[in-house]
Amino acid sequence: xxxxxxxxxxFSRRRKGQGELAVLERLTWHAPTGVTALLGxxxxxKSTLLSIGATALMPKSGKVSLNELxxxxxxxxxxxxxxxxxxxxxxxxxLTVREQVAYSGWLKGMSRDDSWRGATEALVRVAxxxxxxxxxxxxxxxxxxxxxxxxxxxxDAEVLLLDEPTSGLDPEQRAMFRELLVNIGADRTVxxxxxxxxxxxxxxxxxxxxxxxxxxxxxALQDFAARAPAGSERPIESxxxxxxxxxx
Amino acid sequence: MLRILPAVxxxxxxxxxxxxxxxxxxxxxxxxxxxxxxxxxxxxxxxxFVAMTAAWEAARLRRGGIWEAPHTRSRLDITIIAVTxxxxxGAVVLLGTVVDASVYGQAGMPEIRIVAVGFVAICSWSLVGxxxxxxxxxxxxxxxxxxxxxxxxxxxxxxxxxxxxxLSGMYRDCCxxxxxxxxxxxxxxLIMNVTIIxxxxxxxxxxxxxxxxxxATAMFVTGVMVSSAFAWNVGPIPEIARDPSAxxxxxxxxxxxxxxxxHDSPTQLFRPTLTAVIVELARQDLPIPGRWSEELASAxxxxxxxxxxxxxDPDSIRWSIAQGLAPWPACSKxxxxxxxxIPIDVLRGWWFTAMGGSEAMLQxxxxxxxxxxxxxxxxPIKELYGTVGxxxxxxxxxxxxxxxxxxxxxxxxxxxxxx
Numbered sequence: 001x002x003x004x005x006x007x008x009x010x011f012s013r014r015r016k017g018q019g020e021l022a023v024l025e026r027l028t029w030h031a032p033t034g035v036t037a038l039l040g041x042x043x044x045x046k047s048t049l050l051s052i053g054a055t056a057l058m059p060k061s062g063k064v065s066l067n068e069l070x071x072x073x074x075x076x077x078x079x080x081x082x083x084x085x086x087x088x089x090x091x092x093x094x095l096t097v098r099e100q101v102a103y104s105g106w107l108k109g110m111s112r113d114d115s116w117r118g119a120t121e122a123l124v125r126v127a128x129x130x131x132x133x134x135x136x137x138x139x140x141x142x143x144x145x146x147x148x149x150x151x152x153x154x155x156d157a158e159v160l161l162l163d164e165p166t167s168g169l170d171p172e173q174r175a176m177f178r179e180l181l182v183n184i185g186a187d188r189t190v191x192x193x194x195x196x197x198x199x200x201x202x203x204x205x206x207x208x209x210x211x212x213x214x215x216x217x218x219x220a221l222q223d224f225a226a227r228a229p230a231g232s233e234r235p236i237e238s239x240x241x242x243x244x245x246x247x248x
Numbered sequence: 249m250l251r252i253l254p255a256v257x258x259x260x261x262x263x264x265x266x267x268x269x270x271x272x273x274x275x276x277x278x279x280x281x282x283x284x285x286x287x288x289x290x291x292x293x294x295x296x297f298v299a300m301t302a303a304w305e306a307a308r309l310r311r312g313g314i315w316e317a318p319h320t321r322s323r324l325d326i327t328i329i330a331v332t333x334x335x336x337x338g339a340v341v342l343l344g345t346v347v348d349a350s351v352y353g354q355a356g357m358p359e360i361r362i363v364a365v366g367f368v369a370i371c372s373w374s375l376v377g378x379x380x381x382x383x384x385x386x387x388x389x390x391x392x393x394x395x396x397x398x399x400x401x402x403x404x405x406x407x408x409x410x411x412x413x414x415l416s417g418m419y420r421d422c423c424x425x426x427x428x429x430x431x432x433x434x435x436x437x438l439i440m441n442v443t444i445i446x447x448x449x450x451x452x453x454x455x456x457x458x459x460x461x462x463x464a465t466a467m468f469v470t471g472v473m474v475s476s477a478f479a480w481n482v483g484p485i486p487e488i489a490r491d492p493s494a495x496x497x498x499x500x501x502x503x504x505x506x507x508x509x510x511h512d513s514p515t516q517l518f519r520p521t522l523t524a525v526i527v528e529l530a531r532q533d534l535p536i537p538g539r540w541s542e543e544l545a546s547a548x549x550x551x552x553x554x555x556x557x558x559x560x561d562p563d564s565i566r567w568s569i570a571q572g573l574a575p576w577p578a579c580s581k582x583x584x585x586x587x588x589x590i591p592i593d594v595l596r597g598w599w600f601t602a603m604g605g606s607e608a609m610l611q612x613x614x615x616x617x618x619x620x621x622x623x624x625x626x627x628p629i630k631e632l633y634g635t636v637g638x639x640x641x642x643x644x645x646x647x648x649x650x651x652x653x654x655x656x657x658x659x660x661x662x663x664x665x666x667x
Contacts, residue, residue, distance in 0.1 A: 054318050055318040056316070056317060056318045076320055079318050079319065079320045080320045084317075084318065086313070086317070088313070089313075090311060090312050090313040091312060092308050092309065092311070092312030092314060093308050093311055093312065094308065095312075103314075106321065107314070107317070107319040107320065107321050107326070108319060108320045108321075109319075109320035109321060
């Protein structure tokens, strides 16, 4: 099957005194082209799912593939085509914003020249070009997340996995981010995890809900909104709550 | 990038420190190996800076979450790029110090093998520093990496050749020009540092295999053992006799005269003085060995006079020859033997006088014997030398042979007079 595919993924964490706790159980999910909101309550395993997609974590069983590439057997090529922005973004001390983003490009296999060029373009996309020569560690939390986003965009990956990218952003920055999503999601797979249903707007074409270790819903935004009880003021939130609480 | 790399900023101050240290530690003497060994003696603190800056780089990557993130570049790539500035710092300072030592020591070409082992040591310590930076808080890794090399370089089984040479004084300088550094010592240093490199790469995760930690530990232990075995075999002074093919030999009236190239430049007085001495002793019909050579005594035959030349002025050269012609007898080294060195000094003084050595040098070396000969049971020295010099050739040779054979048996003559 083509596209970005999680196949039969099982992942558990070992907790002290509690043994193994299953996080994902035989999860299979095809992330479609376009922007998908990955919804789930805190602790549902959204970050784990994205980390596995980025090969930062390896599942106990199952595999992730992107078209013909297997994340285990062709890890280097797979990683080159997948970008990941973790929930906790940390700047390398003393690097400027531009250096930080260029270094991300180099780490993803770009040449030195290409990574510098790509960094400049990525910073324009996240509207940080004016801060390019400032040390990244001196920026605000929201600005640092945009640096992280630029780092994910720099090598023009086919799949973008963004873990809670809007946390810490002010309303203006969130609006800018939604606009950016529309641009970057046109021809690639973008998965954005969030537990804040208020974030879900028309910038997203798809919704996937992670619940009890598996994908409880996977479909178009409109289909998801349609699951909300009639007359809901916040249809996404209502649909989400209905889904995880089992209410009809 | 220059702005953010501590290695770049530390290069110049470290180079200045290193040059100051080495300039104090060595003296101009024309010996390339001595200059190189003197230069590499700064390694103990140089590698501290190398390891510390590598630890700094690693700590930055760790704090930036780079190390755990999924990249296309391998950890080996990331490690190499991260430690390169530290290695360059070490290489620039090492080479700068070696060049300084060679110029200051008027020493010509440095000993490349020692520099090569020093460079490998710099690479290994940069990786040790990188590992420490990844695993330890900066407040621990930085100071510990600055200090750890001092402890390591004093750990003799590790055998960092340059440091061991410094400790043992085994330089190819005035006094050991016939010696060469033992290949086993170089190999031991090389093996040890390559072991550290490979073990550190496994521990960092830049090289991967099953049971990496066990493999890294096993490799490290094996490397230390192999290196120590080499170090054990070469002993505290890691030297072998120098290849004699480098000797420059000429014939002087039937006597072979062989000098190392360092002592055979046209501006030096070694060969002209030695030639004049051979001619002079032959003119007096004195028995001299058929070959004079700077090879180590252990590498020469019976009929060879071992030259141990340490100063280039004619009188010092003559005194060196006198010492070679009247060496310490083997029996004098046996414990609990009571052998006085007076007869040896008498003999040396006589040879020196026969060669045309100056009064001043004789006074400098044997002034105590000249001042109070009776206190040491010998006749007035200058009168004795005058008498021997005025005697017939046969009497003079007989006096010399009698005294020499008594000394060879560790006996002191009752009578120094010419028979």
